[in-house]
Each structure stands twice: as structure tokens, then as C-alpha cells.
Amino acid sequence: MTALLTFTDRGIYCPDGDFFIDPWRPVPRALVTHGHSDHARRGHGQYLCTHQALPVIRHRLGEITASGIAYGERRRIGGVTVSFHPAGHVPGSAQIRVERAGEVWVVSGDYKTEADGLAEAFDPVPCHAFITECTFGLPVFRWQPQAQVMAGIGAWWAANAALGRPSIIGAYSFGKAQRLMAGLTPQGPILTHGAVEDVTTILRSQGYALPETTRVTPGIDARSHPGALVIAPPSALGSVWARRFQNADEAFASGWMALRGIRRRRALGTGFTVSDHADWDGLNTAIRATGCERVFVTHGYTGPFRRWLAEQGYDAGIVETAYGDEEEETAPVAEAHP
Amino acid sequence: MKAFATLFAALDGTTKTGAKLAALTHYFQTAPEADRLWTIALLSGRRPKRSVNATELRLWAAEAAHLPLWLFEEAYAVTGDLAETIAHILPPPATASDRSLTATITFLASLTGHPPEARRAAIFAAWNELVPTERFLFNKLLTGGFRMGVSQGLMTRALATATGQDEATLAHRLMGDWSPQTTTFAALTAGAGDTGTGDTGAGSRPYPFALAAQLEGGPETLGDPADWRAEWKWDGIRGQLVHRAGAFALWSRGEELVTDRFPEFAPLADFLPQGTVVDGEILAWGSNRPLPFAQLQPRIGRKTVPKKLLTEAPARLLAYDLLEENGQDLRPLPYDTRRARLAALLADLPPTLPIALSLDVPFTDWASLSETRATSRSEMAEGIMLKRAASPYHVGRKRGDWWKWKLDPWSVDAVMIYAQSGHGRRAGLFTDFTFALRDGNDLVPFTKAYSGLTDAEFAEITRWVGKNTLERFGPVRRVTPELVFEIAFEGIQKSPRHKSGLALRFPRMARWRRDKGVDGIDTLASLHALLTATSG
Numbered sequence: 001m002t003a004l005l006t007f008t009d010r011g012i013y014c015p016d017g018d019f020f021i022d023p024w025r026p027v028p029r030a031l032v033t034h035g036h037s038d039h040a041r042r043g044h045g046q047y048l049c050t051h052q053a054l055p056v057i058r059h060r061l062g063e064i065t066a067s068g069i070a071y072g073e074r075r076r077i078g079g080v081t082v083s084f085h086p087a088g089h090v091p092g093s094a095q096i097r098v099e100r101a102g103e104v105w106v107v108s109g110d111y112k113t114e115a116d117g118l119a120e121a122f123d124p125v126p127c128h129a130f131i132t133e134c135t136f137g138l139p140v141f142r143w144q145p146q147a148q149v150m151a152g153i154g155a156w157w158a159a160n161a162a163l164g165r166p167s168i169i170g171a172y173s174f175g176k177a178q179r180l181m182a183g184l185t186p187q188g189p190i191l192t193h194g195a196v197e198d199v200t201t202i203l204r205s206q207g208y209a210l211p212e213t214t215r216v217t218p219g220i221d222a223r224s225h226p227g228a229l230v231i232a233p234p235s236a237l238g239s240v241w242a243r244r245f246q247n248a249d250e251a252f253a254s255g256w257m258a259l260r261g262i263r264r265r266r267a268l269g270t271g272f273t274v275s276d277h278a279d280w281d282g283l284n285t286a287i288r289a290t291g292c293e294r295v296f297v298t299h300g301y302t303g304p305f306r307r308w309l310a311e312q313g314y315d316a317g318i319v320e321t322a323y324g325d326e327e328e329e330t331a332p333v334a335e336a337h338p
Numbered sequence: 339m340k341a342f343a344t345l346f347a348a349l350d351g352t353t354k355t356g357a358k359l360a361a362l363t364h365y366f367q368t369a370p371e372a373d374r375l376w377t378i379a380l381l382s383g384r385r386p387k388r389s390v391n392a393t394e395l396r397l398w399a400a401e402a403a404h405l406p407l408w409l410f411e412e413a414y415a416v417t418g419d420l421a422e423t424i425a426h427i428l429p430p431p432a433t434a435s436d437r438s439l440t441a442t443i444t445f446l447a448s449l450t451g452h453p454p455e456a457r458r459a460a461i462f463a464a465w466n467e468l469v470p471t472e473r474f475l476f477n478k479l480l481t482g483g484f485r486m487g488v489s490q491g492l493m494t495r496a497l498a499t500a501t502g503q504d505e506a507t508l509a510h511r512l513m514g515d516w517s518p519q520t521t522t523f524a525a526l527t528a529g530a531g532d533t534g535t536g537d538t539g540a541g542s543r544p545y546p547f548a549l550a551a552q553l554e555g556g557p558e559t560l561g562d563p564a565d566w567r568a569e570w571k572w573d574g575i576r577g578q579l580v581h582r583a584g585a586f587a588l589w590s591r592g593e594e595l596v597t598d599r600f601p602e603f604a605p606l607a608d609f610l611p612q613g614t615v616v617d618g619e620i621l622a623w624g625s626n627r628p629l630p631f632a633q634l635q636p637r638i639g640r641k642t643v644p645k646k647l648l649t650e651a652p653a654r655l656l657a658y659d660l661l662e663e664n665g666q667d668l669r670p671l672p673y674d675t676r677r678a679r680l681a682a683l684l685a686d687l688p689p690t691l692p693i694a695l696s697l698d699v700p701f702t703d704w705a706s707l708s709e710t711r712a713t714s715r716s717e718m719a720e721g722i723m724l725k726r727a728a729s730p731y732h733v734g735r736k737r738g739d740w741w742k743w744k745l746d747p748w749s750v751d752a753v754m755i756y757a758q759s760g761h762g763r764r765a766g767l768f769t770d771f772t773f774a775l776r777d778g779n780d781l782v783p784f785t786k787a788y789s790g791l792t793d794a795e796f797a798e799i800t801r802w803v804g805k806n807t808l809e810r811f812g813p814v815r816r817v818t819p820e821l822v823f824e825i826a827f828e829g830i831q832k833s834p835r836h837k838s839g840l841a842l843r844f845p846r847m848a849r850w851r852r853d854k855g856v857d858g859i860d861t862l863a864s865l866h867a868l869l870t871a872t873s874g
């Protein structure tokens with residue numbers, strides 16, 4: 001009997017269901033965990049993702065043949081049964097469960113274990129084999145509770161607002177940006193870069209609770225909105241676009257800001273450690289909660305993390321994938337994604 | 339530690355000078371006085387003694403975190419910083435405390451001499467009551483490697499604002515051989531301790547060194563050559579010789595007292611009048627010209643100097659400025675006036691003394707000076723110094739009046755064979771490389787270099803290293819010999835310790851030769867030829 005899931009140069013493949021999960025080359029049928037560009041790519045014949053993930057995926061990929069599925073809904077595809085379960089990474093993100101004759105494999109996609117109040121909270125899924133990301137799979141990565149991080153960002157915003165200067169924070173336009181606007185205590189108006197606003201509008205219309213935001217258009221600048229929080233993709237920091245907010249204080253929100261060397265290398269103002277990926281403890285807790293015997297690690301510090309899991313008694317392997325090129329992960333530590 | 343941790347976070351979180359200045363000023367006004375004093379000490383490179391070594395710390399940290407040592411090492415390779423690695427891998431603290439900076443340093447000092455078991459227990463307990471940022475600073479104090487991205491000048495400015503004292507006066511007071519154990523904040527900043535005598539006391543204190551800026555391009559932009567004076571730029575150790583009542587001291591530019599390392603200068607105390615401070619270059623001296631810097635090197639990091647060294651490579655001070663005469667501070671006077679007084683002072687000394695005027699290099703126009711500069715290497719100099727005739731002796735690096743116009747460096751094209759990840763700002767990037775030249779069919783490593791490229795280039799090379807690693811030795815990777823770099827350097831010397839038989843001075847990557855492959859690199863023989871041509 002063939003393995004339930006196999007690893008090919010196009011992506012993770014299920015022979016009995018004849019589908020791929022998050023493939024990075026065009027395939028006839030793709031099951032997609034979430035809308036980040038390294039997981040939801042162009043060119044597939046058919047897409048299947050959660051109802052909640054679909055609008056953003058359609059917005060990003062344009063004309064595609066796609067259908068949605070509810071969290072927890074079981075669907076038969078060929079000789080297997082699949083279902084999608086909350087991954088807590090971004091709104092609509094899922095782990096994908098594949099079952100055949102009582103044998104269960106789960107593909108984690110990207111995930112984080114702490115509930116952020118916006119994305120559907122991570123739900124551990126019991127399985128025999130777990131394919132897990134490990135973007136931050138080293139014990140130096142330990143996130144503070146979200147409330148504490150948000151309080152820190154809030155204090156930074158308040159201090160700038162008191163001086164009458166705008167605060168610009170760089171955050172990935174899908175997920176991180178909305179998590180910030182939803183999690184921060186309002187201190188003034190929130191302005192958004194177009195890339196952020198597009199996604200925000202879509203998520204708001206889906207019913208996610210997001211505060212009021214204003215798209216930055218000509219005429220909006222430091223004078224019209226002193227003390228505003230401006231949320232923009234990291235690439236906009238220090239750019240011509242950002243110059244309209246003269247005197248603004250810049251910050252960057254990313255898990256990589258946990259490392260002092262990287263904070264200093266970016267030299268772009270303050271670094272806040274905010275990640276939509278699991279930290280060291282989160283990864284270990286999640287793996288334990290599945291009750292699995294086999295683990296495949298991908299996307300991150302795979303070498304050391306695999307060895308660590310093997311020493312914990314798991315049958316652990318490494319899967320090479322092409323994930324990890326989404327904006328947050330464009331490897332400030334290039335080591336992380338060789 | 340909380341106030342100090344807040345200061346550190348503020349300094350570390352910004353690249354803006356104004357914000358750093360504000361944070362420091364606030365700290366110097368509000369922190370406990372003893373902590374202010376220790377902070378000045380740390381920022382000016384006066385470290386507490388180490389009471390634990392790095393090997394012990396790694397083992398203890400891995401143990402406290404319940405992690406295998408290999409995983410600790412993997413994490414360390416990614417952060418590139420031992421203190422940071424430990425700060426993050428330990429579980430959250432079980433209790434809290436707010437020991438002051440001074441109390442923490444005293445606590446660490448008290449560990450010295452205790453058996454490892456006792457030190458281990460004390461450090462475990464301390465880790466368990468500090469949050470990660472405080473832990474990081476605690477570990478930095480433990481390991482001794484403190485860098486806070488604050489220049490001496492910036493610190494002095496903040497201190498001047500906080501205390502209302504004159505900046506130049508403060509800069510002078512902060513020089514010299516004080517430590518938090520020998521003075522107080524009030525004494526240091528208000529000058530109450532200025533009565534200190536003896537060869538290491540406040541009375542022997544040097545002046546802050548005036549520093550030259552690098553002259554890029556030619557000197558034509560400096561204006562009329564008649565306004566300028568030229569000297570050779572020597573390749574030695576910058577030093578200030580201080581002779582005052584009851585004090586005779588030689589200070590290096592790093593504010594280190596080096597009197598004992600140069601015993602040949604002792605007789606100068608009998609000949610130089612009291613109240614004299616001379617600025618100059620310490621060189622190892624042959625019969626009538628300087629010896630290579632390598633001959634001076636054995637003196638560094640040594641408490642006493644072997645006889646052999648004194649006869650083979652005697653030291654000499656080439657004086658270029660007079661900062662104090664008859665106890666009077668000459669620094670505000672024009673350079674020409676100070677030089678004239680210096681020349682007169684030295685002219686009265688017996689010629690056998692190891693001190694001489696660093697002679698003017700005469701010139702009439704920039705073109706002729708440029709020709710003279712081209713001969714620097716045969717004079718055992720690195721290039722030309724240009725000083726404005728009318729300029730005062732500045733504190734630190736003030737652009738405009740003092741310039742160093744160095745010779746273009748030598749260079750060779752070499753291939754990278756090992757890569758190691760950097761530290762601090764460049765953690766996670768491969769930045770430290772070992773290079774090889776061709777020797778017949780072999781590639782022979784001959785130098786390391788770690789500066790000269792942009793962050794973007796380092797990032798690109800880091801990705802390349804990820805794909806082209808042949809072997810790993812801890813943090814070091816052996817890579818495919820493929821990437822070629824132009825290595826620039828200032829000097830070359832024999833070195834039997836190295837496989838290549840030579841060592842370079844100030845090697846750096848001048849540029850990445852993407853146009854060249856490993857077939858195009860230079861040979862080791864070519865460097866040996868250069869060595870033969872220049873030694874003598």
C-alpha cells in the first residue's frame with residue numbers, strides 16, 4: 001500500500017486522493033491551507049480551502065476555479081477523507097487532515113498556538129503522522145503573551161502621539177496587519193497602505209471584527225493625521241511612500257525581531273516581536289497534543305529541530321518544501337531558509 | 339537593574355543620536371549615583387572582572403534550560419551572542435528582584451574565588467529572578483563583552499547636559515586610570531578628585547586625543563596649501579607622554595596606561611620639565627628609521643618587557659604636538675605655535691634620548707605633496723597627515739582641521755574557503771571569511787577578513803553558503819572555493835606561525851569580484867615577492 005502522503009517536487013501529494021497540499025508548481029487539484037503567497041500559488045486546476053480563506057485567495061489569485069469547505073466538515077476525495085481544522089495563523093488558515101482506513105496524517109500549514117482574537121484559534125488534531133512547519137524551531141524563540149506585546153506597541157504609539165508625530169509600523173499586509181489593528185487599544189486614527197487596506201476590507205466584509213481604518217491617499221499626511229498609527233507592508237518602511245509622514249517614528253513587527261542582531265541590522269526604528277508562527281514552546285506543545293509517532297519538519301530550522309524531536313523519541317524526518325517566502329519570512333536570518 | 343535595562347533598551351532600540359542623548363541624559367539625572375558611575379565606566383570600556391568563563395556559562399545555561407548542549411550551540415550559532423542566547427533559552431523567571439546595577443556588579447565580584455558549584459548555584463538563582471532583557475545585561479556583565487553603541491563623545495555630551503559641567507573639561511576628567519572603586523560620581527564629574535597624585539592618579543591624566551578624519555580623494559578641496567602642514571603618517575601606537583609634579587605616565591590612545599611597557603622612556607622624566615604633555619607616535623626604531631609595526635606588537639598585552647626586545651626593537655617617541663607646557667594647557671593655541679614650542683623644547687634635549695620631533699614634510703603645492711606621499715612606504719609610513727596651521731588641538735574627531743591621507747592599500751584577488759557567522763548587528767549572516775591563494779595545485783589559506791561588504795552582499799553570500807557548504811565545524815563552514823574577492827591590506831609581514839608564512843595588516847574585502855572565477859586568483863608566491871621587496 002502506498003503512503004498516505006508523499007513528498008514530490010511539486011508539493012505534498014496524496015496518491016489515493018490524487019490531490020496536492022499547498023503545491024508550489026501547477027497541479028490539477030490543490031488543497032490550500034491559507035492565503036499567503038508561498039502556500040496559495042497561481043496556476044492550479046482546482047482549489048479547495050476554507051470558506052473563510054477563499055475571499056482573500058480569490059483577491060490575490062484572480063480568476064480561479066475554487067470551492068470552500070467549512071472547518072471540521074469531512075469530505076471524501078478518491079480513497080481518502082479530508083477535513084480542515086483551525087491553525088490560528090491568519091483568518092481562514094487551516095491544518096489539513098487526511099484519513100484512510102483509520103490512519104490519519106495532518107499537514108499543519110503555518111500555525112501559532114496562542115489565540116490572537118482574530119484568526120480561528122488553533123485546534124490540535126490527533127493523528128499518526130504530523131507534518132509541521134518549524135520557522136522558529138529553536139529555543140531562543142519564545143514569544144511573550146500577546147497582551148503584553150500589544151501593550152508595548154500601544155505605549156510606543158501613545159508616546160509618539162503625545163509628541164504629535166505619526167507612528168508607522170511595518171507588518172505583513174495579510175494577517176499581521178489586521179491582528180495589530182484588532183489587538184491594539186485605540187489611541188487615534190489608524191491609516192493603512194493600499195495593500196493592507198484591500199485585505200482589511202475583504203476580511204471586514206466577511207464579518208471579522210476590525211476597527212475603522214483609512215486608506216492613505218494623496219492629501220493624507222503627518223499634518224492631516226498627527227498621532228495616527230500607519231500600518232504598511234514592511235517594504236514601505238523608509239520608502240518614498242512613507243515620506244509623507246515626516247518626522248514619523250518607524251517600527252517593525254516580526255518574530256525575527258526577537259534577535260538583537262537582526263533588530264539592529266534593519267536599523268529601522270523599534271522592533272516588536274510579533275509572529276503568526278508558533279514559538280519553540282508552541283511547536284513542542286502542538287506536536288505533543290497530536291499524540292503522533294511520526295513527525296516531518298519543514299520550513300525553518302529543520303536540522304536541529306528534527307534531531308531534537310528524534311531525541312524526544314519521535315520518528316522524525318525532514319521534508320524539503322518551497323514554503324517560507326512570504327514577506328515575514330524573507331529570511332532576515334538567511335540561515336533559516338537556505 | 340531595571341533602570342539600567344530601560345536605558346539599554348532605549349539606546350539599543352534607536353539609531354537616532356538625539357534619542358540616545360535624551361535617554362542617557364535622563365539616566366544620568368535620575369539613576370542612583372553609584373549606578374551612574376558604573377554606567378560611565380561600562381560605556382568607556384572599563385569592565386568588571388570576569389568571575390565565570392564562557393565554557394562554564396554554556397554548560398550551566400544548557401543545564402538550567404534542560405536542553406542538550408548541542409541544541410544550545412545551534413541556538414548560539416543563530417544569535418551569535420552568548421549572553422543573548424542564554425537570556426532567551428532559560429525558562430521564564432520564577433521570582434522577581436530589582437538589584438541595582440552596582441549591587442549586581444558587587445554580587446558578581448563576590449563570586450570570584452568560590453568553587454564552581456557555589457558560583458553555579460548563585461548564577462542559577464540570579465537568572466531565575468530576571469526577565470530576558472535584564473538577564474541579557476547580567477550575562478554581558480558576566481562575560482565582560484559590553485558594547486552599547488554609544489561613543490565616548492556622546493556619553494560625555496549627555497553627562498555635560500545632565501551635570502551642567504563643561505563638555506571639554508568633563509572629557510578630560512573621564513580620561514585616565516580611574517575605576518568605580520577608586521572614585522565617586524561627584525568626584526569624577528565635578529573634578530573633586532583632581533588632586534590625585536602619583537603616576538596613575540588624576541594628576542597624570544592625559545588630554546582627550548585629537549583624531550584625524552580620512553581624506554577621500556585628493557587634498558585639492560582643502561584650499562591653499564600654504565594653510566596646511568604635512569607630516570608622515572606613522573604606523574605605530576599613538577601615545578601621550580605626561581610629566582607633571584610627581585607623575586610620569588605614558589598613555590595609549592585607548593586610554594591605557596602603558597608606561598611600564600616602554601621602560602626606555604623613563605629617563606625622559608629627568609629631562610622634560612614638569613608640566614609637559616607631548617602627543618606623538620610610539621615606534622619600534624632601527625638605526626635611523628622605524629621598524630615594521632610587527633616589532634612593536636610583542637609589547638602589547640605584556641606587563642614586563644624582555645631584555646631582548648629592548649635591544650632588538652627599542653621604542654622611540656616621534657613627537658608631533660605639545661599639549662601642555664609649564665603646566666599650561668596649550669590646546670587652544672594654533673598648531674604652528676604649538677609646533678614651534680615643541681621644536682624648541684626638544685632641541686634642548688640630549689640627542690641620545692628616545693624622543694624626536696616628527697619632522698615636517700615640506701611641500702609647495704598639492705601635486706608635489708602627492709609625489710612625496712607615493713614614497714611613504716619606503717619611509718615606513720602609511721601616508722601623509724595634513725594639519726591646518728591655524729587649528730587648535732581638538733577633542734576627538736572634529737572634521738576639517740586634521741586629515742589622514744593614506745596610501746592606497748595593496749590588494750590581491752583570493753578565493754573564499756571558510757565562512758563563519760557574524761556577531762552583534764550581523765548575527766545570522768555569514769560575515770567572517772577565510773581566504774586562500776594558489777600555491778601550485780593547492781589553495782593555501784592566508785588571511786581572514788570580515789569587513790568591506792554591504793549588508794545586502796553579506797545576505798547574498800549567506801544564502802550562497804547555505805547551498806555550498808562542504809563541511810561544518812561548529813559555526814564554521816567549509817565552502818566550495820568559488821567566490822573571489824579583492825582583499826586590500828595596509829601591510830605585510832613574515833609570520834612563521836601561519837601556513838602561508840606571512841600575515842597581513844588590516845585585511846578587508848575591497849570588493850566582490852563577481853567577474854572572476856577561482857582560476858583568476860593570485861598566487862602565494864606573488865605575496866612573498868611583495869614581502870621580500872618591502873622588508874628591510
Ligand SMILES: [Zn+2]
Nearest residue numbers: 036089110326
Ligand atoms: Zn503563512
Ligand SMILES: [Zn+2]
Nearest residue numbers: 038110323324
Ligand atoms: Zn509559510
